[in-house]
């Protein structure tokens with residue numbers, strides 16, 4: 695029986711890079727803070743806490759007098775980076791390079807006089823961060839209805855960017871609506887395909903597998919989505935948080951067990967499950 699682990703299981707490139715940067719800072723003897731939890735995974739945050747890393751609440755930044763503040767992969771407004779350095783703190787910017795690219799585009803194009811529009815969720819930290827790099831007011835479009843109704847300048851060029859995790863089909867539809875409204879668009883496709891790749895690979899693996907295991911937080915929407923995709927293709931699909939939840943029943947004629955994991959599942963948890971299943 696073969697056990698196959700999806701290559702895209704777990705952290706994407708940007709999250710892995712950010713988490714690694716925090717671990718690199720531990721042991722330097724400095725006071726280390728992350729600007730909010732580095733990742734939505736309690737075990738990782740707890741482990742870092744034990745290594746002396748404190749999660750800094752946003753409203754506590756003003757009173758911080760010393761230490762290193764690490765920015766998460768989804769980035770922050772420019773004003774936050776400036777505040778950290780102006781207060782004499784060290785800033786380690788672990789913003790994912792794909793998000794950083796959006797910041798730079800927004801800064802440059804707003805300076806050049808374009809009206810900035812972000813396609814994404816208004817309340818998401820990544821979008822709030824992107825907004826903070828524009829020199830002029832920004833509009834956010836969440837839905838097709840927004841695209842139809844939102845007031846936009848017709849005499850000014852619009853620079854349209856997207857939250858990295860936005861659905862590509864919906865983004866396309868929104869571009870079409872704005873084009874039909876007569877907007878002068880400069881579209882910069884800033885969608886990252888890490889999520890889509892993870893889902894596509896999970897679907898392909900689940901099609902072949904006799905048993906499929908999806909590892910991820912119960913509250914994590916991307917993990918749940920992975921589970922739904924796999925369960926459609928493979929009747930024996932398990933959704934677990936850690937190895938402790940695994941009550942595996944493998945059909946006697948099973949030839950392939952597939953394993954994948956959501957974006958916030960650490961490698962240690964993935965390999966614990968992988969090693970366990972391999973030994974069966």
Ligand code: F3S
Nearest residue numbers: 706708790792858886
């Ligand atoms: Fe991850 Fe960066 Fe893409 S954080 S989802 S690789 S934009």
